[in-house]
Amino acid sequence: MSTSFQVTFDAADPLALGEFWCAALGYVRDAPPQGFASWEEALTAWEVPRELWNSKNAVSDPDGSGPRIFIQQVPEPKTVKNRVHLDLNVSAGRTGGERLEVLRAEAARLEAIGARTVEERSELGDTWIVMQDPEGNEFCLQ
Structure with a gap:
């Protein structure tokens, strides 16, 4: 049995x-419901108060192979380390200095769009970069 997830x-x-x-993964924002040209049009038609228009968002892999990411607004800020995080495999098939160069280049690209590098780590011959998205959620580049 296969279970889909987001x-x-x-x-x-x-x-x-x-x-x-979207910028980090090459994803796109989910399209508005059928019959609406934009989310703003749909939310207006559904009479959703304007202060709730940014309460939810969803982005998806345009090829349909990656999981959907659903983002919900909460009142409290992030305060502790994530127990679950995403690992972005950006250096598949590369080793040594070439792998490290790819990891560092991707970290720089993600920093330019709002991420923050936490640390570069090496263990048992593997190297990865721990980062945070603009809201402080941890993820790793591998």
């Missing part, structure tokens, strides 16, 4: 966090 993030600003993950 990854859910709590956030202060779901739209902005969704933009970051």
